[in-house]
Amino acid sequence: MNKNFKNKITAAEFNSINSHDDLLKIVQDKDIDISAVLDKVHYEHEKEKLQIELVKLQQWVKKNNKRVAIIFEGRDAAGKGGNIRRFTEHLNPRSMRLVALNKPTDVERGQWYFTRYIQHLPNPGEIVFFDRSWYNRAVVEPVMGFCSQRQYEQFMVQLPEFEHMLYEDGVTIVKFWLSITKEEQLKRFDSREDNPLKRWKFSPVDRKGQEYWDDYTKYKELMFSKTHTSFSPWIIAKTNKKETARLECMRYVLSLFDYENKDDSTVSLLPDPNVIMRYFRSLHKYD
Numbered sequence: 428m429n430k431n432f433k434n435k436i437t438a439a440e441f442n443s444i445n446s447h448d449d450l451l452k453i454v455q456d457k458d459i460d461i462s463a464v465l466d467k468v469h470y471e472h473e474k475e476k477l478q479i480e481l482v483k484l485q486q487w488v489k490k491n492n493k494r495v496a497i498i499f500e501g502r503d504a505a506g507k508g509g510n511i512r513r514f515t516e517h518l519n520p521r522s523m524r525l526v527a528l529n530k531p532t533d534v535e536r537g538q539w540y541f542t543r544y545i546q547h548l549p550n551p552g553e554i555v556f557f558d559r560s561w562y563n564r565a566v567v568e569p570v571m572g573f574c575s576q577r578q579y580e581q582f583m584v585q586l587p588e589f590e591h592m593l594y595e596d597g598v599t600i601v602k603f604w605l606s607i608t609k610e611e612q613l614k615r616f617d618s619r620e621d622n623p624l625k626r627w628k629f630s631p632v633d634r635k636g637q638e639y640w641d642d643y644t645k646y647k648e649l650m651f652s653k654t655h656t657s658f659s660p661w662i663i664a665k666t667n668k669k670e671t672a673r674l675e676c677m678r679y680v681l682s683l684f685d686y687e688n689k690d691d692s693t694v695s696l697l698p699d700p701n702v703i704m705r706y707f708r709s710l711h712k713y714d
Contacts, residue, residue: 434459470670476694477677478517485554487686489522492551494598497680498560501605502643502714503636504615506666506673510605511556513673514680518554527558540564540582541589548598561586562602565650570642571635583653594658601680602659604647604706605666606713609640644714651706661706665713675702 434457444450454461488495497514499507515523526547535543541561549555559567564582568574574582593600607615616633619625636643655661662679666672678698681689689696 470674473674473694474513474677476692477674477681478513480681480689480692480694480696481514481677482517482519483688484681484684484686485518485522487684488554489519489552490687494549494551495554495601496549496557496593496598497554497601497603498557498562499603499605500559500562500566501603501666502607502612503633504612504619505605505607506669507558507605509669510603510673510676511558514677515556522553524549524553524555525558526555526560540578541585548593561589562650562654565654566643566646569646570639571632583649586654587656587659590654590656590659599683600659601662601683603662603664603676604651605664605672607666608713609637611667613637640714647714655706663704663706663712665702667713671699671702675699679703 436453436457436459440453444453487493499510501507511525515525524547526544528543528547531543544561547555547557564574564579565586569576569579590600616637619633651661664672664676664679675698678696681696682698
């Protein structure tokens with residue numbers, strides 16, 4: 428039997444607890460392993476402090492009419508939605524938006540590709556989070572056959588210029604690629620199928636991510652080589668450990684801006700370089 432169950436806390440001991448220190452003393456005396464609990468508590472404390480900083484950042488963005496677009500890209504189940512939820516949990520919805528577009532309409536398919544995204548770019552004083560973006564055409568669409576080779580090639584030529592125009596116009600673009608191993612992706616797919624609350628996330632296209640893993644890798648690397656620029660770099664986040672990745676993505680974004688009262692922060696705002704790195708520094712890749 429696991430010693431955690433052999434050395435239980437009795438009802439009398441539980442009722443005697445008046446503080447965290449009392450609880451810690453009891454579990455230490457009984458040699459109960461609570462490392463997982465402590466890790467979770469640390470994560471929640473760090474997340475709360477970083478979310479306070481994000482609120483301060485949002486207030487600064489609004490006050491100074493800054494325009495910030497934060498893009499989350501990556502393979503299916505890499506953690507894009509989970510990251511965005513932690514970023515936006517306590518932000519003011521009046522100056523923040525989430526963009527997660529469905530497949531294009533017939534009208535949109537006849538337009539210049541970037542048109543459907545331009546209307547969702549941040550207004551002055553606003554932060555916009557993209558759960559996937561125009562980069563669909565760089566990886567997902569060519570792999571799945573949703574665009575022609577000509578459309579793909581034209582997009583890749585136009586893309587750096589498009590982002591350079593945004594940069595020149597004062598839009599700050601943060602581009603995250605959430606990197607996950609093939610084994611971890613499969614585990615998360617299985618978890619989605621088994622969990623009724625997450626089953627809606629799963630689609631037949633998801634399984635194609637495993638089947639076409641190498642094709643995704645090919646187009647991903649082509650995307651990096653053509654769109655990782657000094658004015659709009661790709662930031663790679665290793666996301667096999669979801670909670671760690673969430674914290675480090677927050678730290679990275681906060682590290683970019685000199686917002687008011689930043690020096691009063693009670694949490695580190697420097698991202699871990701073992702988790703967050705620019706594309707060219709990513710020598711050992713998850714995917």
